[in-house]
Amino acid sequence: xxxxxxxxxxxxxxxxxxxxxxxxxxxxxxxxxxxxxxxxxxxxxxxxxxxxxxxxxxxxxxxxxxxxxxxxxxxxxxxxxxxxxxxxxxxxxxxxxxxxxxxxxxxxxxxxxxxxxxxxxxxxxxxxxxxxxxxxxxxxxxxxxxxxxxxxxxxxxxxxxxxxxxxxxxxxxxxxxxxxxxxxxxxxxxxxxxxxxxxxxxxxxxxxxxxxxxxxxxxxxxxxxxxxxxxxxxxxxxxxxxxxxxxxxxxxxxxxxxxxxxxxxxxxxxxxxxxxxxxxxxxxxxxxxxxxxxxxxxxxxxxxxxxxxxxxxxxxxxxxxxxxxxxxxxxxxxxxxxxxxxxxxxxxxxxxxxxxxxxxxxxxxxxxxxxxxxxxxxxxxxxxxxxxxxxxxxxxxxxxxxxxxxxxxxxxxxxxxxxxxxxxxxxxxxxxxxxxxxxxxxxxxxxxxxxxxxxxxxxxxxxxxxxxxxxxxxxxxxxxxxxxxxxxxxxxxxxxxxxxxxxxxxxxxxx
Numbered sequence: 001x002x003x004x005x006x007x008x009x010x011x012x013x014x015x016x017x018x019x020x021x022x023x024x025x026x027x028x029x030x031x032x033x034x035x036x037x038x039x040x041x042x043x044x045x046x047x048x049x050x051x052x053x054x055x056x057x058x059x060x061x062x063x064x065x066x067x068x069x070x071x072x073x074x075x076x077x078x079x080x081x082x083x084x085x086x087x088x089x090x091x092x093x094x095x096x097x098x099x100x101x102x103x104x105x106x107x108x109x110x111x112x113x114x115x116x117x118x119x120x121x122x123x124x125x126x127x128x129x130x131x132x133x134x135x136x137x138x139x140x141x142x143x144x145x146x147x148x149x150x151x152x153x154x155x156x157x158x159x160x161x162x163x164x165x166x167x168x169x170x171x172x173x174x175x176x177x178x179x180x181x182x183x184x185x186x187x188x189x190x191x192x193x194x195x196x197x198x199x200x201x202x203x204x205x206x207x208x209x210x211x212x213x214x215x216x217x218x219x220x221x222x223x224x225x226x227x228x229x230x231x232x233x234x235x236x237x238x239x240x241x242x243x244x245x246x247x248x249x250x251x252x253x254x255x256x257x258x259x260x261x262x263x264x265x266x267x268x269x270x271x272x273x274x275x276x277x278x279x280x281x282x283x284x285x286x287x288x289x290x291x292x293x294x295x296x297x298x299x300x301x302x303x304x305x306x307x308x309x310x311x312x313x314x315x316x317x318x319x320x321x322x323x324x325x326x327x328x329x330x331x332x333x334x335x336x337x338x339x340x341x342x343x344x345x346x347x348x349x350x351x352x353x354x355x356x357x358x359x360x361x362x363x364x365x366x367x368x369x370x371x372x373x374x375x376x377x378x379x380x381x382x383x384x385x386x387x388x389x390x391x392x393x394x395x396x397x398x399x400x401x402x403x404x405x406x407x408x409x410x411x412x413x414x415x416x417x418x419x420x421x422x423x424x425x426x427x428x429x430x431x432x433x434x435x436x437x438x439x440x441x442x443x444x445x446x447x448x449x450x451x452x453x454x455x456x457x458x459x460x461x462x463x464x465x466x467x468x469x470x471x472x473x474x475x476x477x478x479x480x481x482x483x484x485x486x487x488x489x490x491x492x493x494x495x496x497x498x499x500x501x502x503x504x505x506x507x508x509x510x511x
Contacts, residue, residue: 002074003072003074003106003113003114004072004113005113007069007070007071007072008070008071008072008115008116008198009072009073009074009113009114009115009116010065010071010072010073010074010115010116010117010118010194010198011073011074011076011102011103011106011114011116011117011118012047012058012061012062012073012074012075012076012117012118012119012120013047013075013076013077013078013099013102013117013118013119013120014047014056014057014058014077014078014079014080014119014120014121015077015078015079015080015095015096015099015119015120015121015125015137016038016079016080016081016120016121016122016125016156017032017080017081017083017084017087017122017124017125017133018083018122018124018125018156018158018250018325018326018327019083019084019085019086019087019124019125019126019127019133019250019252019253019327020083020084020085020250020252020253020326020327020328020483020484021085021086021126021252021253021254021255022085022252022254022327022483022484022485022491022492023083023084023085023252023327023328023329023483024084024085024328024329024378024379024483025084025085025329026084026085026086026087026088026128027081027082027084027085027086027087027088027091028088028090028091029088029090029091029094029095031081031082031084031091032079032080032081032091032095033079034081034412034433035412036082036411036412036413036433036434036435037082037401037406037409037411037412037413037435037436038056038080038409039051039054039078039080039409040079041077041078041079042075042077042078042079043076043077043098044075044076045075046075047075047076047077047078048062048073048075050078051078053408054184054407054408054409055181055183055184055405055406055407055408055409056078056120056183056184056187057120057154057183057184057186057187057190058078058118058120058187059184059187059408060183060184060185060186060187060188060190060191061073061118061120061154061187061188061190061191062187063184063187063188064187064188064191064192065191068195073118074106076098076099076102076103077095077098077099077102078120079095082324082325082433082434083324083325083326083327084327085327086126086127086128087125087126087127087128087133088127088128089127089128089129092127092128092129092130092133096136096137096140099119099137099141100140100141100144103117103141103144103145104144107144107145114145114149115149115150115198116149116150116151116152116194116197116198117141117145117149117150117151117152118151118152118153118154118190118191118194119137119138119151119152119153119154120153120154120187121134121137121153121154121155122134122155122156122158122159123155123156123158123159123160123161123165123174123247123250124156124158124159124160124249124250124253126253126255131255131256131257131495132160132162132164132165132255132257134153134155134159134162134164134165135162135163135164135165135168136164138151138153138164138165138168138169139164139168141168142168150170150171150194150197150198151168151169151170151171152169152170152171152172152173152190152191152193152194152197153165153169153171153172153173153190154172154173154174154175154186154187154189154190155172155173155174155175155247156174156175156180157174157175157176157177157178157180157219157221157246157247157248158178158216158219158247158248158249158250159174159247159249159250160247160249160250160253160255160257160258160259160261161207161209161247161257161261161263162257163257166205166207166263170194170197170203171190171193171194171197171203171240171265172193172205172245172263172265173186173187173189173190173193173245174186174245174246174247174263176221176230176233176245176246177221177230178219178220178221178226178248178462178463179221179405179438179462179463179464179465179466180405180463181404181405181466189239192239192240193239193240193265195240196240196241201267202267203265203266203267204265204266204267204268204269204271204272205263205264205265205272206263206264206266206269206272206273206275206276206277207261207262207263207264207276208261208262208276208277208280208283209257209259209260209261209497210249210259210260210261210262210283211284211499211500211501212259212260212287212500212501212502212503212504212505212506213249213251213258213259213260213488213500213501213502213503213506214248214249214251214259214260214290214503214504215251215292215486215487215488215503216250216251216252216320216323216326216461216462216484216486217292217294217318217320217461217462217477217486218290218292218504219248219462220462220465222465222469224289225286225289225290226248228282228286229246229282229283229286230246232279232282233245233246233279236264236275236278236279241266241267242264242265242266242267242271242272242275243264243265244262244263244264244265244275244276244279245262245263245264245265246260246261246262246263246279246283247260247261247262247263248260249261250326251485251488251491252326252327252484252485254491254493254494254495254496255495255496256495256496256497257497258496258500259496259497259500260283262276262279262280262283263276264276264279287504287505288504288505289504290503290504290505292486292503292504293477294320294477294478294479294486294487295476295477295478295479296478296479296480297334297335297337297338297478297479297480298338298341298342300317300335300338300476300477300478301317301335301338301339301341301342301344301455302342303476304317304344304455304474304476305342305344305454305455307474307476308454308455311473311474313471313472313473313474314450314451314452314453314454314455314456314471314472315454315455315456315472315474315475315476316455316456316457316458316464316468316472316474316475316476317335317455317456317457317458317475317476317478318458318460318461318462318464318475318476318477318478319332319334319335319457319458319459319460319478319480319482320460320461320477320478320479320482320484320486321479321480321481321482321483321484321485321486322459322480322481322482322483322484323436323459323460323461323482323484324351324353324434324435324436324459325436325438325460325461325463326461326484327483327484328459328482328483328484329353329377329378329379329434329483330351330352330353330431330434330435330436330459331352331353331354331375331376331377331378332375332376332378332382332480332481332482333374333375333376333382333383333384333385334382334480334481334482335349335457335478335480336349336352336374336375336385336426336428336457337385338480339424339426339455339457340385340387340421340424340426343424344425344426344454344455345425345454346425346452346453346454346455347425347426347427347453347454347455347456347457348427348429348443348448348450348453348455348456348457349426349427349428349429349456349457350428350429350437350442350443350457350458350459351413351416351429351430351431351434351435351436351437351442351459352374352375352428352429352430352431352459353430353431353432353433353434353435354374354375354377354430354431354432355414355415355432356372356377357370357372357374357389357417357419357430358414358415358416358417358430358431358432359415359432360372361389361391361394361415361417361419361430362394362415362417364391365391365394366391366392366393366394367390367391368390368391369388369389369390369391369422370388370389370391370419371388371389372389373385373386374387374389374419374428374430378483379483381481382481385421387421387422388421388422389419389420389421389422389428390419390420390422391417391418391419392417392418392419392420392427392446392447393417393418393446393447393448394416394417394418395413395415395416395417395418395445395446396415396416397411397412397413397414397415397416397431397432397433398410398411398412398413399411399413399441399442399445400441401439401441402439402440402441402444402467403438403439403440403441403466403467404466404467405438405439405463405466405467406438406439411435411441411442412433413431413432413433413435413442414431414432414433415431415432416429416430416431416432416446417429417430417446418430418446418447418448427448429442429443429446429448436459436460436463436464437458437459437460437464438458438460438463438464438466438467439464439467440467440468440471443456450468450471450472451471456468456472461484461486488502488503488506489502489503489506489507493509494511495511496509496511497509498510498511
């Protein structure tokens, strides 16, 4: 798209990564180029066409902007990589450079005709050099644009807010649900928040950092005290004049600014400070109400078997610490081993990322037997399952998500397969690319009906609830060996703020 002399021109870009500093592998530039659960890297007009109809924040921003005849959007780039350890310096510098060069070139064309910028960011990006990838990107952009050009950003609810993000953004909107069912809506709110700034209005921000971390399973927006916290948040909603946001934080990023934060935005500094302080008090009051319960694998399996026998409905076991969507390898074997030890029946488990096994399954074919170690390859301390497996179904890994959260997306999980350990009634979905099990299509595209399962093991922390809660009313959170820390008091943190509590009512961090 081109500059318009009769409309207000808004440059748009997206650069998304959720960084788990405990993860096994870094995010290289190729990981941002590669399509997986989300589209691969998009440039220019492909940013619009390649995200249209999806639930991405950028798609929501563009949809809202398209309803305003006075607005012209100019896309630069959009990209994302599956959560992992740090973004490599090469990847960060290349993508940040594309964004900054795009802004510079457009400004050089016609300085007076650039009215604003929108950025679709995550808020928990850590690079090999920078603990605050988004804050550094915004700092570089401000060196190009100066302080006055309005910049609106949208962030994931797991954002770790920093002073740099707050200082350099003109307006900030943050997801208000986990599972993230309001991604596009948040992008739409980012447009509405930007519009008054395009007309010269000013807005002040105030923020407060939480004295305690919230484990990812406890950030589920459908349970207390998160339900009440979001209800409190809504009381301040007078957007686009003033409103509050709640960043729940990403505790798997071991950085100084990790953790929840309250952000208020208003026309006056006093109003922003007052709103932030009131909402912050709600966050403090909620600390004692969090009741995190994680069961060891054997206990989780026993409870699932008993619950299914009592209800005759599917029971979900969430393998919360091996979630690809939070930067884990998605190949740990603790729960699978517990299921086999218990001789559990009618089990679906997914997705386990093991390219070697997936390739061998395709070579062997449906009905064949493969004899190879499964999983447990990403890090020491989690041994593979050494067993024979029958190949039940094969897939190229290309399928459409069917649930609400990823509606409009087409997955590319690489060569995939459904296998069963010989002698066990456990069906395992295997992928060649990490893919969080947040959608029933992961199983249905391999010929399985989750509604008919007894136990469904999902390598996911909370997002699965958007598509599985309707068929499985009982959810058991399991703490198996994984690289997404959910028992925060036991995690090997090294860089947090002095005194930050490792979980609600947890011990204080000491370097």
